[in-house]
Amino acid sequence: MADLGPNTIVITGASSGIGKAAARLFVDKGWNVVATMRNPAAEKDLRESARLKLVALDVQDPEGPKAAVAEAIKAFGRIDVWLNNAGYGAFGPVEAGTPEQIRRQFDVNVFGLIACVQAVAPHFRANKAGVLINVSSIGGIMTVPAFSVYNATKFAVEGLSEGLWYELGSFGIRVKVIEPGAIKTEFGGRSADVWDLSRVPEYAPFMDKVNASRARYTRNSSSPELVAEVIYKAATDPSDRMRYPAGPDARQFIPLRRLLGARRMMRMIKQRFQL
Ligand SMILES: NC(=O)c1ccc[n+]([C@@H]2O[C@H](COP(=O)([O-])OP(=O)(O)OC[C@H]3O[C@@H](n4cnc5c(N)ncnc54)[C@H](OP(=O)(O)O)[C@@H]3O)[C@@H](O)[C@H]2O)c1
Known part of the structure; x- marks a missing residue:
């Protein structure tokens, strides 16, 4: 890749948190960065430059990913790495979610991420090169109470990525998955979709226990910059390694989940949450 000038990365959800930290790090490392976001006009931190371009992309827009690929190629000639980072967490028991909330x-x-894969894969295949990085979560490997639907989406990202590893790997494209633990971003703030319990008040005692344990756990959250460093490592790793846990909790709990298996791990979590 290096002999063709600076590498280019396209990042989804670069207006905040991990995506923004990644945009900054890759610019610092000398890359061209296409920072995509839903509303570039509102962006205050990232400034366009010769090596940084802001592009509008809502991953829910069916035409959005293809247009973003075209804009990135127009700006920098080619795409070397595509980072599927856009995402958020729905929080609450399954019964509390409306069909619209669950579908969104x-x-x-998941579906927005797949649309991005379908948009960029032809370019990667034509180049016989490229790195696709999907941001999953510690919650793509193990479950956390009251994150059932979020967990379902991240388990989907893990399975999808394994499938893509075979499919795209056959064209020389590397597929990587980042598995952050608890990270200090807007994930638990403005981005969180906290479901209204008034539909099912019976869950109030369960949610009280979950909220108490969650507050303890997230007190030790890592920085988005730490995740950006792991993303950089994955982007530049020539090996066929797929999974990259990010943060001390992810590096502790993901191997523990593998060691204990689902049954014992779920019992341990139930006990820790005092459920
Ligand atoms: N923070 C954590 O503890 C944690 C842990 C594990 C995994 N993750 C994963 O890390 C990724 C990044 O999250 P974060 O922690 O950096 O949270 P964040 O600060 O809330 O950033 C989320 C980003 O996703 C964008 N986004 C949401 N819906 C979108 C859509 N329809 N189209 C395009 N962009 C959209 C947001 O854009 P707007 O600014 O327009 O809302 C924002 O830029 C997510 O996939 C998340 O699941 C986070």
């Missing part, structure tokens, strides 16, 4: 969670975290 899958639309953004």
Whole structure:
């Protein structure tokens, strides 16, 4: 890749958190960066430059990903790495979610991501090169109470990525998955879709326990910059390694989940949450 000038990365959801930290890091490393976001006009931190371009992309827009690929190629000639980072967490028991809330969670975290893969894969195949990076989660490997639908989307991202590893790998395209633990971003703030319990008040005691445990757990959240460093490592790793846990909690709990298996891990989590 290096002999063709600076590498180019396209990032979805670059207006905030992990996506924004990745945009900054890759610019610092000398890459061309296409920072896509739903509303570039509102962006205050990332400034366009010769090596940074802001592009509008809502991953729920069916035409959005293809247009973003075209804009990135127009700006920098080619795409070397595509980072599927856009996503958010729906929080609450399954019974509390409206059909629209549940569908939007899958639309953004799974179907939007798939649309981006379909948009960029022909370019990667034509180049016989490229790195596709999907941001999953520790929650793509193990479950956390009251994140059932979010967990379902990230388990989907894990399965999808394994499938893509075979498919795209056959064309020389590397597929990588980032599995962050708890990270200090807008994930738990303005981005969170906290479901209204008034539909099912019977869950109030369960949610009280979940909220208490969650507050303890997220106190030790890592920085988005730490995840950006892991993304950079994955983007530049020539090996066929697929999974990259990010953060001390992810590096602790993901191997523990593998060691214990689902049954014992779920019992342990139930006990820790005092459910
Ligand atoms: N923070 C954590 O603890 C954690 C842990 C594991 C995994 N993750 C994953 O990391 C990724 C990034 O999240 P974050 O922690 O950086 O949270 P964040 O600060 O809330 O950033 C989320 C980004 O996704 C964007 N987004 C949401 N819906 C979108 C859509 N329809 N189209 C395009 N962009 C959209 C947001 O854009 P707007 O600014 O327009 O809302 C924002 O840029 C997500 O996939 C998340 O699931 C986070």
